Amino acid sequence: MIFWKKIKEQFIPADVPAAKKYDFAKNYQAITRGTNHLMLFSCDQKIEHMNDDFYGPDIPVEDNNPEHLFEIASKGDIGAMAIQLGLLARYGNQYKNIDYIVKLNSKTNLVKEEIKDPFSKQLWTVKDVVKFQKHTNLKIRGIGFTLYLGSEFEAEMLHTAAKMVFEAHQHGLITILWMYPRGKSITNQLDGNLIAGAAGVANALGSDFAKINPPKSSDNKTSEKWLAIAAQTAGNTKLLCSGGATIDDEKFLQKLYNQIHVGNIAGNATGRNIHQKTLGHAIAFTQAIAAIVYENQNIEKAISLLKK
Numbered sequence: 001m002i003f004w005k006k007i008k009e010q011f012i013p014a015d016v017p018a019a020k021k022y023d024f025a026k027n028y029q030a031i032t033r034g035t036n037h038l039m040l041f042s043c044d045q046k047i048e049h050m051n052d053d054f055y056g057p058d059i060p061v062e063d064n065n066p067e068h069l070f071e072i073a074s075k076g077d078i079g080a081m082a083i084q085l086g087l088l089a090r091y092g093n094q095y096k097n098i099d100y101i102v103k104l105n106s107k108t109n110l111v112k113e114e115i116k117d118p119f120s121k122q123l124w125t126v127k128d129v130v131k132f133q134k135h136t137n138l139k140i141r142g143i144g145f146t147l148y149l150g151s152e153f154e155a156e157m158l159h160t161a162a163k164m165v166f167e168a169h170q171h172g173l174i175t176i177l178w179m180y181p182r183g184k185s186i187t188n189q190l191d192g193n194l195i196a197g198a199a200g201v202a203n204a205l206g207s208d209f210a211k212i213n214p215p216k217s218s219d220n221k222t223s224e225k226w227l228a229i230a231a232q233t234a235g236n237t238k239l240l241c242s243g244g245a246t247i248d249d250e251k252f253l254q255k256l257y258n259q260i261h262v263g264n265i266a267g268n269a270t271g272r273n274i275h276q277k278t279l280g281h282a283i284a285f286t287q288a289i290a291a292i293v294y295e296n297q298n299i300e301k302a303i304s305l306l307k308k
Contacts, residue, residue, distance in 0.1 A: 011236065013206060015169045023172030027141040028208070031080040031099055031174065036238055037260075038209060039079040039293040040101065040176070041286070042271035043069040044144075047084060047106035053272050060278045069275055070095045076286030079294070082144050082176070082269070085124045085132060092138045101176055102129045103144045104164060117183040119153035120146045122160050126167040142174030142208070149198050151183035158205070165206045176209040176240070176269075177202045190216040192226030199234035211240045211269045214259065227263025243270030249285060253302050257292055267293045284308060 010025035032038050045053055046066060055064045062068050066087060073081040074095045082101040092100070107120040126143060133140045145164055147157045165175045179198040181189055188194065192215035202210030215226040231239050241259050243252070252273050259265050268289065274282050288305045291297040 013169055013208070015166055015206060016172060017170060020170065020172035024169070024174070027172060027174050030139070031101075031141050033079065033294050035294060036266055037079075037293045038238065038240060038267040039077075039286075039290050040209075040211070040240055040267065040269040041069075041073055041076075041078040041081045041274060042211075042243070042269045043073070043081055043083045043087070043275070044103045044106055045271050046087065047108060050108055050110070052109070053276065059276050062279065063275055063277075067091060068279065070098070071279055072275060072282045072286065073098045075279070076274075076283040077290040078286050079267070079290075080141055085128060088138070089132070092136060096138060098139065100138060100140045101142045101144050101174070102132075102140055103146075104129070105145055105160075107146075113182060113184065117151040117153060117185075118148040118180075119151060120148065120157065122164070126164060126171065126173070129173070130171050140173070142176060143168050144176040144178065144211075146178035146180065147201075148180050148182045149201060150181045150186040152185075154183075158201075161207075162205050169206070174209070175207045176211060177205060177207040178211045180213065188216075189213065192216070192218055192221060192223075192229065196226065196230040196233040199230040199237070199239055203233075203235045203237040207237050209238045209240055209266070210234060211242055213244070214241050214255075214263075222262075224258050224262035227259055227265055231264040238266035240267050240269040241265055243268060243273045246272045246276050249273075249288070249306055250299075250303055253288055253292060254299055256289065257299055257302075260292065 012021050016024045070091045080099040080101045082103055084103050104124050105120045105122045145161050147161050168175050179202050181194050195212050195215045214223050217223050284306050288302040291302045
């Protein structure tokens, strides 16, 4: 159930015009369910990871079909599905019940960072998304964009992201920035202070949410303690932790619980740990994740949803 009564209480960024404040609040409430938390099903990996994470000996054969992603999102318990506009054009009309975040840029993993610093150029514009939404009536709640801080191409990505956030807010759309420090100048991508700095950049760009990788423990601080520092640095930009490589279900849920309750983050953005499962298993796993993110349930309750 979406808590529409909280729309009037919703924080609205100053770059959202008066005529679009209700749309912004409605979109925000739809994906957060009246909380400031978000469970994002990240489905941009068909470009980002190509077939590496969709086909293999330990991956169900159904995961190789892109429609598997939409079936999970349609029948599972998610806040929103992050997807490129092209895939949404191919499958969106068959899955109108899903709340979508449109990813505006992507790159493959073919050019390695030791060869060239990463650069993810914008593929679609906010105007493309708004036009697409008008003629499809799909529930597009916001847009997403990846930045590689520290890359030699950082300046162009920062410029694009800043313009994109402002324009999206002009249309009442939510913004999510994927904030990844990467490139030859970065010696430790998972350094806690570096990730906290990236979170602060997302706030300075005006984004509503930022997706970050969980930092490694260092300097007598656990990963969760570093996350708490990053959450403070991000101000009123809410942080989502990436799900990372596939791990045991119960370990994933415990990690997520700690990230939220110790690290003060607002939720997660998970791909492989969900879609590398059979449909029934994936649906149950989304329900377990949502119980932690949206309902503040304990680990035992979340695990019990898996065992059903």
